[in-house]
Amino acid sequence: MKISRIETIPVDVPVNPALVIRSSLGTHAISPFLLVRVHTDEGITGLGEVSATPRWSGEDRVTAAHFLETLLAPQLLGEDPTHIERLTAKLARALAGNPFTKAAVEMALWDILGKSAGLPVYRLLGGPVREFVTTKWSVSGVDPDKAASIAAWAVERGFRAMKVKVGLDPDQDMARVQAVRRAIGPEVRLGVDANGGWPPRVAVQMIRRLREYNIYFAEQPVAPLDVSWMADVRRQVEVPVMADESVYTPQDAMALARAAAADVFSIYVGKSGGIGPARRIAAVAEAAGLTCTVGSNLELGVASAAMIHLSLATPGINAEEFPCDIIGPLFYESDLLKDPLPVTAGSARPHERPGLGVELDEGKVERYRAR
Numbered sequence: 224m225k226i227s228r229i230e231t232i233p234v235d236v237p238v239n240p241a242l243v244i245r246s247s248l249g250t251h252a253i254s255p256f257l258l259v260r261v262h263t264d265e266g267i268t269g270l271g272e273v274s275a276t277p278r279w280s281g282e283d284r285v286t287a288a289h290f291l292e293t294l295l296a297p298q299l300l301g302e303d304p305t306h307i308e309r310l311t312a313k314l315a316r317a318l319a320g321n322p323f324t325k326a327a328v329e330m331a332l333w334d335i336l337g338k339s340a341g342l343p344v345y346r347l348l349g350g351p352v353r354e355f356v357t358t359k360w361s362v363s364g365v366d367p368d369k370a371a372s373i374a375a376w377a378v379e380r381g382f383r384a385m386k387v388k389v390g391l392d393p394d395q396d397m398a399r400v401q402a403v404r405r406a407i408g409p410e411v412r413l414g415v416d417a418n419g420g421w422p423p424r425v426a427v428q429m430i431r432r433l434r435e436y437n438i439y440f441a442e443q444p445v446a447p448l449d450v451s452w453m454a455d456v457r458r459q460v461e462v463p464v465m466a467d468e469s470v471y472t473p474q475d476a477m478a479l480a481r482a483a484a485a486d487v488f489s490i491y492v493g494k495s496g497g498i499g500p501a502r503r504i505a506a507v508a509e510a511a512g513l514t515c516t517v518g519s520n521l522e523l524g525v526a527s528a529a530m531i532h533l534s535l536a537t538p539g540i541n542a543e544e545f546p547c548d549i550i551g552p553l554f555y556e557s558d559l560l561k562d563p564l565p566v567t568a569g570s571a572r573p574h575e576r577p578g579l580g581v582e583l584d585e586g587k588v589e590r591y592r593a594r
C-alpha cells in the first residue's frame with residue numbers, strides 16, 4: 224500500500240456561544256481547524272485533524288495547509304502508510320515545530336493501519352487498560368454568576384469533575400472559583416487552570432487561598448518560560464501541579480521531571496505531534512513516578528477519537544484520578560462526524576470499528592468549510 228494523495232479541508236467551526244472558552248490566553252470562540260485525508264492506492268483513506276489555534280502553537284488551518292502541501296506531502300507520497308514510526312521521524316526532520324499539523328498526519332496513518340488490519344486503533348496500541356475514559360468539564364473564565372450557572376448545568380448533565388479557568392485577575396479568580404464551588408457542592412472534584420497567567424509569587428498565594436474551595440490540582444500556574452518557575456511553585460504548595468503549556472515533547476517532560484516541577488502532565492495528541500509521541504511522554508511520566516491526563520484544544524470528532532484511543536490504551540494516563548478533557552464535541556453544534564462519538568458528560572468511548580472508527584458527515588463539512 225502506498226500513499227497517493229494528501230487532501231486538506233479548511234473549516235471554521237463556531238463554538239456554542241454559551242460555552243465560549245475565555246482564559247488568560249484570550250477567547251476561543253471559533254475553531255480554525257483543518258481536516259486531512261490521507262489517500263492510498265488501495266482505496267483506504269485515513270482521517271486526521273489539525274486542531275490548532277495560533278495562541279497555542281502558532282498554527283492554524285492556513286499554516287497547516289501550507290506546510291502539508293509544500294513540506295510534508297512530498298515526504299509522504301509513495302510511502303507505505305503503515306510505517307508510522309519511520310514516517311513520523313521523517314516529518315520531524317522536514318519541519319520544525321508545528322506539532323498539531325504533524326499530528327493530523329500521524330493520526331491518519333493510525334486510521335489507515337487500523338482499517339487495513341480490521342482493528343480499532345486502541346487495540347493496535349496494545350488494547351484497553353480501562354473500559355471508558357473518565358472526563359471532566361471546563362468552566363470558562365467568565366464572571367462568577369455565569370461560571371456558576373455553567374458549572375451547575377454541567378453537574379446536572381452528569382459531570383463529577385471539572386476545572387475552572389483562572390489567571391485573569393486574582394480577586395475575580397477567587398470569586399469565580401468560590402461561585403463554582405457553591406454551585407456544584409462539596410462532592411464534585413474541582414481543579415483550576417491558569418494557562419500560565421500568574422507570576423510565580425502570585426501563583427503560590429493564589430493556590431494557597433484556593434485551598435479553601437478544596438481544589439485538587441492547579442494546572443499551568445505560571446508561564447512555560449522556565450521550568451524553575453513551576454518547580455518553585457510546586458515546592459511551596461500542597462495541591463498537585465499539572466503541566467500543560469510546559470510539556471509538548473518527551474524532552475520537556477524529562478526536564479520537568481528532573482526539576483521536580485510537576486505532578487501531572489497534560490498530554491494531547493496534537494501538542495506532541497501524534498499518538499506515538501504522546502505515549503512517549505506518558506512513558507517518561509511513568510519512569511519518573513508521575514502521571515498524565517489528556518488535555519484539549521476543543522477538538523472536533525476526528526481528533527477527539529484519536530484522544531480517546533490514546534487514553535483507552537495508555538497505562539501512563541490516569542483518567543480515573545485526573546479525568547481527561549475529551550469534551551470538544553460537547554462544545555459544538557456538530558463534531559462533523561456522521562455518527563457522533565459516544566462522548567457524554569463524564570465519559571468518552573470510541574466507536575468499536577476499525578481505525579479511528581469515525582466517518583465525516585460530508586454535508587456538515589461543506590457547511591463549515593472555510594472560503
Ligand SMILES: [Mg+2]
Nearest residue numbers: 416442467518
Ligand atoms: Mg490547560
